[in-house]
Amino acid sequence: MSNELVINSTQNGCRIALLKDKNVVEFHFDESGNQFTVGDVYLGTVKKVVPGLNAAFIDIGYEKDAFLHYLDLGPKVSSLNKYSKLVQKNKNASSKLNRFNILPDINKLGKIAQVLTKNQQILVQVVKEPISTKGPRLSSELSIAGRYLILVPFSNTVSISKKISDSGERNRLDRLLSSIKPENFGIIIRTVAAGKEVAALDRDLRNLMKSWKDGIQKLKTANPRAKIIGEMNRASSILRDVLNESFDSIVTDDPKMYGEVKQFIDKIAPEKSKIVKQYRGKTKLFESYGIEKQLKSLFGQTVSVAGGGYLVIEHTEALHVIDVNSGNKSNAETDQETTALTVNLNAAKEIARQLRLRDMGGIIVIDFIDMKKTENKKLLFRKIKDYMKDDRSKFTILPLTKFGLMQITRQRVRPELNITTIETCPTCNGSGKISASILVSDLVEENLEHLLLKQNEKNVTLSVHPFLHAYFTKGIINQRMKWFFKYNQWIGVEQDSSLAIQIFKQRRGDDPDRLKILTC
Secondary structure, eight states, X not given: OOEEEEEEEETTEEEEEEEETTEEEEEEEEETTOOOOTTOEEEEEEEEEETTTTEEEEESSSSSOEEEEGGGSOTTXXXXXXXXXXXXXXXXXXXXXXXXXXXXXXXXTOOGGGTOOTTOEEEEEEEEOOBTTBOOEEESSOOEEOSSEEEEETOOOEEXXXXXXXXXXXHHHHHHHHHHSOTTEEEEEOGGGTTOOHHHHHHHHHHHHHHHHHHHHHHTTOOTTOEEEOOOOHHHHHHHHHOOTTEEEEEESOHHHHHHHHHHHHHHOGGGGGGEEEOOOSSOHHHHTTHHHHXXXXXXXXXXXXXXXXXEEEEXXXXXXXXXXXXXXXXXXXXXXHHHHHHHHHHHXXXXXXXXXXXXXXXXXXXXXXXXXXXXXXXXXXXXXHHTTTOOSOEEEOOOOTTSEEEEEEOOOSOOOOOOOSOOOTTTTTXXXXXXXXXXXXXXXXXXXXIIIISOOOSEEEEEOHHHHHHHHSSTTOHHHHHHHHHSSOXXXXXXXXXXXXXXXXXXXXXXXXXEEEEO
């Protein structure tokens, strides 16, 4: 099984696709101006304390104040507040906590007004990005994530991922990390730490301590709203969480991103340095890997399922609803129960993929095809849990109800990703009528003649829909060859499946800024 990460740079940021066996399983869009990423630590100011919600609204620089509930303060918030005040007053304060006197835990059933007051400054961490009309969700229980470990200040416990089931390995990791961790710092051991040598774990711990030290150095001179500890970019955070021995390649078309990823891989996994590559092909990166076409087919309201059947995915304010339909599969099996089971199992696999791909969160209700046999319902329940085991978000799955509904809750920390796949006709703007699309090739011809003969342009390249690309380039005496004889110069033609068939783009040479969009 191969894993690939493909990073495409755009004007607004970068598009990141995680491929498993050439199929897209995760897709992210990392906006260049995006702030308030999950994991960022800010110096916030308490703007309002709301006893009725037992929460406070914190100003961290977003247009709407962020939300901090009492239960998200963490038991060590008193120690955090004491230490942050100490650092801001004493510029020589150490980032080490071995001499710091940790205060008792706050009352679990306490009130927010007992801990926070208006205009108080407090260190907070983003745990959920701004979604819809809501501001960021915050926590004061700080943690800094590494590849193998998570560093938790003002704690002395060592916790181990439940997914590490081997008791011998758990004991080894517990003894090892307990002996090397700094005083008054807790450690959470991640699943990927299983079997790793002490050198790798120690290197990861040192990197985390450096991040904490750099953050405390910033805090000494920081103003309110300042970012104290910043989470790495989306591409690096994905690599940190999913990079393993099965990774075959990491490809990007951006030299700057290539340097950042290369440096990050050299830091966390030097043995994997050779798999980082810079794409230099003439075809667009996502086109070359077939990702553009997959995105168009995977983000629609209706999604096809392997082996027949399809899903209808609807989003409401309260929840997501997924309907499973058999389609033309209904006649492929010997009886109705077997047909329902087969379609449901295929649909479960695609649903697990869709949840990761779209980063759907909150409540998800799935209407599977009705099955009568209890053993089939149990099998479906086991299978969907198995399909979702690679999902990095926290989730809970409930068994099928007697109405054939399955309920899933999935952690949502970022806005749901959605890509518009329904194309509005560029000619009629959706009124329902378009001029004959077959004339688009004639329009291309007319524009080329104007550019090459009247404006004397050179090195012209066309970006067209794949259907038009095939029409212009396939065959020995193809249309592009005829253009060569007619205009005495070679016309570049590249396919772009993100374009509608009635739209084409033309540019001169390799200059992307000299771009003209034309429609029929």
